[in-house]
Amino acid sequence: MIDVRNVTKRFGQGQAAVTALGDVSLTIPEGSFFTLLGPSGCGKTTLLRLIAGFELPTEGEIALDGQSIGHLAPNDRPVNTVFQSYALFPHMSVARNVGFGLEMLKRPKAEIDGTINEMLDLVQLGEFATRRVDQLSGGQQQRVALARALAPRPKVLLLDEPLSALDLKLRKGMQSELKRLQHETGITFVFVTHDQGEALAMSDQIAVMSAGSVRQVGTPEEIYTAPRSRFVADFIGDTNIVNATLLGFDGDAAKIQFGEGTPLAVHTASTSLAPGPVHVALRPETIRVVDESAETALLRGEVVDSTYFGAGSQMLVRLEDGVSVHVQVSTPRPVGSRVGLECDTSMLHVLED
Amino acid sequence: MGVAANISQPDAATRLRAAQEERARQRRRTRLLLLAPALGIIGIFGLFPLSIALVYSFLEPGTYGGVEWVFSYDAYVQFLFERDIFDDTLAFNSAYLQIFGRSFGLAITTMIGTLILGFPVAYFIAARPPEQRNFWLFAITLPFWTNLLIRTYSMLLIVRDEGFVNLMLMKIGLISEPLEMLYTDGAVLAGLVYSYLPFMILPIYASLEKFDFSLLEAGHDLFATRTQVFRHIIIPITRPGIVAGCVLVLIPALGAYITPELLGGGKKLMIGNLIALQFGSGRNWPFGAAAALILMAIVLIALLVSLRAGASKEGGHG
Numbered sequence: 001m002i003d004v005r006n007v008t009k010r011f012g013q014g015q016a017a018v019t020a021l022g023d024v025s026l027t028i029p030e031g032s033f034f035t036l037l038g039p040s041g042c043g044k045t046t047l048l049r050l051i052a053g054f055e056l057p058t059e060g061e062i063a064l065d066g067q068s069i070g071h072l073a074p075n076d077r078p079v080n081t082v083f084q085s086y087a088l089f090p091h092m093s094v095a096r097n098v099g100f101g102l103e104m105l106k107r108p109k110a111e112i113d114g115t116i117n118e119m120l121d122l123v124q125l126g127e128f129a130t131r132r133v134d135q136l137s138g139g140q141q142q143r144v145a146l147a148r149a150l151a152p153r154p155k156v157l158l159l160d161e162p163l164s165a166l167d168l169k170l171r172k173g174m175q176s177e178l179k180r181l182q183h184e185t186g187i188t189f190v191f192v193t194h195d196q197g198e199a200l201a202m203s204d205q206i207a208v209m210s211a212g213s214v215r216q217v218g219t220p221e222e223i224y225t226a227p228r229s230r231f232v233a234d235f236i237g238d239t240n241i242v243n244a245t246l247l248g249f250d251g252d253a254a255k256i257q258f259g260e261g262t263p264l265a266v267h268t269a270s271t272s273l274a275p276g277p278v279h280v281a282l283r284p285e286t287i288r289v290v291d292e293s294a295e296t297a298l299l300r301g302e303v304v305d306s307t308y309f310g311a312g313s314q315m316l317v318r319l320e321d322g323v324s325v326h327v328q329v330s331t332p333r334p335v336g337s338r339v340g341l342e343c344d345t346s347m348l349h350v351l352e353d
Numbered sequence: 354m355g356v357a358a359n360i361s362q363p364d365a366a367t368r369l370r371a372a373q374e375e376r377a378r379q380r381r382r383t384r385l386l387l388l389a390p391a392l393g394i395i396g397i398f399g400l401f402p403l404s405i406a407l408v409y410s411f412l413e414p415g416t417y418g419g420v421e422w423v424f425s426y427d428a429y430v431q432f433l434f435e436r437d438i439f440d441d442t443l444a445f446n447s448a449y450l451q452i453f454g455r456s457f458g459l460a461i462t463t464m465i466g467t468l469i470l471g472f473p474v475a476y477f478i479a480a481r482p483p484e485q486r487n488f489w490l491f492a493i494t495l496p497f498w499t500n501l502l503i504r505t506y507s508m509l510l511i512v513r514d515e516g517f518v519n520l521m522l523m524k525i526g527l528i529s530e531p532l533e534m535l536y537t538d539g540a541v542l543a544g545l546v547y548s549y550l551p552f553m554i555l556p557i558y559a560s561l562e563k564f565d566f567s568l569l570e571a572g573h574d575l576f577a578t579r580t581q582v583f584r585h586i587i588i589p590i591t592r593p594g595i596v597a598g599c600v601l602v603l604i605p606a607l608g609a610y611i612t613p614e615l616l617g618g619g620k621k622l623m624i625g626n627l628i629a630l631q632f633g634s635g636r637n638w639p640f641g642a643a644a645a646l647i648l649m650a651i652v653l654i655a656l657l658v659s660l661r662a663g664a665s666k667e668g669g670h671g
Contacts, residue, residue: 052570053573053574054570054573054574073573074573074574075573075577075578079574080574080575081570081574083567083570083571085565085567087565087567087568087570087571089568089571089572090590091589091590100572100575100577100585101575104572104576104577104578104581105576149574149575152575152576
């Protein structure tokens with residue numbers, strides 16, 4: 001288990017100092033596939049480098065299984081990294097690359113050779129042991145980097161956008177491969193990515209980051225269906241954010257109203273919001289199109305655009321207050337027609353900002 | 354139709370072959386023409402002077418310099434043996450071997466000195482942001498703009514008894530008498546290291562410039578200490594630059610002439626001074642030529658052996 005407690009990281013001094021991470025706290029459960037997700041510059045790589053030991057925290061503490069590691073050198077931490085550029089040693093064979101960590105730990109030669117074979121089999125590169133790394137393809141280099149980082153059996157494996165240099169097909173393959181490796185080894189994986197699809201597909205838990213802080217931590221389902229903030233809702237998948245009025249709370253549920261419509265009880269990210277205008281998130285695939293006059297319609301508007309994408313069409317509906325909503329349908333209504341939109345109230349979600 | 358095709362086919366094949374041969378001939382001619390300037394330069398400035406030296410080394414010395422056109426291998430004999438003036442018997446004489454040994458010792462020490470000083474400098478420059486590197490490289494090459502002779506004279510002014518170093522040391526009271534630095538081996542070594550340092554820095558920088566510094570992080574991440582990262586990652590990857598720098602320093606340092614002459618006071622003969630002496634007051638051109646060729650042979654053999662050793666070591670990694 002990794003405990004990140006109130007970690008702040010600033011680069012530079014005085015006036016020119018840039019805060020890359022501001023008072024971040026996180027708990028990464030043991031044996032989980034944990035993803036740090038966010039746009040570039042959000043601090044996710046800095047957090048990873050702090051856990052690896054390439055950077056030291058300006059303030060705060062990082063603990064691994066209860067022991068403070070925040071100020072140890074990288075070579076004193078039972079943590080290994082898969083680098084974005086792979087950083088394979090060009091002057092060594094594949095086997096020596098994989099065995100390097102154990103070699104530095106001065107393990108017996110027989111153990112090193114055994115582990116090298118085991119790791120190369122694990123990443124399905126058994127017959128490449130004697131090759132030079134520059135004779136391998138990008139995908140193969142990626143797997144060597146994985147094997148090299150896994151060989152010393154670290155407690156935590158850090159992966160810094162390892163799939164970003166691969167083409168789409170290879171990336172899909174590596175996603176399931178990484179998932180399999182994590183299951184087989186039981187090692188905690190901390191995975192950094194800016195690709196929300198990748199994060200949703202692979203993770204046990206996701207921490208969504210922006211501007212140097214963690215915005216939300218949760219399972220992919222929680223992050224997708226119950227985003228807390230506008231930022232998270234926007235960043236994860238396609239989403240619509242519409243205006244509503246908060247009337248009050250009924251236990252854990254929020255009572256809201258669209259325009260002058262009937263009050264509805266829906267999920268909320270926070271029960272400490274003040275009554276008044278709020279934002280509500282709803283996913284395009286949960287919306288159904290009905291006639292404008294239908295009783296069940298929650299929102300009403302005019303179709304302004306319609307795009308065919310094979311499996312269906314995406315319609316753009318402009319609501320009465322000017323907000324545009326994406327809707328996925330199998331048979332689109334003609335542009336210019338007025339429609340009603342309905343959805344299960346369980347799919348609505350009040351955001352905290 | 355069938356008959357006509359049968360007749361014309363071998364004919365076409367022959368013509369095709371003839372055309373191909375003609376094209377191949379043309380290509381060979383073009384290649385030779387394109388190579389001509391390079392071959393010309395190597396021939397005129399490399400092989401031709403070398404063959405003069407080779408021929409001269411097998412002739413007899415002229416009384417007032419120059420050579421007598423009589424075949425003799427005396428020059429090579431003289432390198433190892435002393436001929437008795439009266440009865441012509443040969444006695445082993447190690448004086449010239451000692452000169453060679455001293456020169457090699459000095460050159461190797463110079464090489465090690467420039468390596469120890471040059472590597473950190475090259476690393477420093479390579480670790481600068483790209484826009485700053487050119488400034489530092491400029492600073493390294495700046496001394497080349499001044500003649501070596503003048504730079505060596507300046508060294509002489511710095512290390513002599515009334516020189517800058519002694520004056521400063523006496524002023525701060527560390528010494529009361531000037532240290533005798535000029536005309537010592539130390540002065541020669543310092544002069545050589547100073548002169549040849551850029552030849553060590555530049556090739557090492559060239560190999561470090563392409564160095565991927567994330568490999569250092571990868572090494573540390575895989576439990577290597579700083580020393581281990583240096584030994585197992587930095588050194589092997591920059592080895593070509595280090596070897597090139599060592600060769601570029603060792604070879605000219607072996608034949609150095611000005612520095613031992615000025616800073617060593619010519620008290621101890623080095624190969625360079627020995628050879629220069631033969632063409633000057635020694636008036637023994639064949640012996641000078643022979644000494645130069647022996648030096649060249651030793652360097653060539655040493656290089657080949659070290660290259661072979663390096664190659665087999667590289668192969669062993671596979």
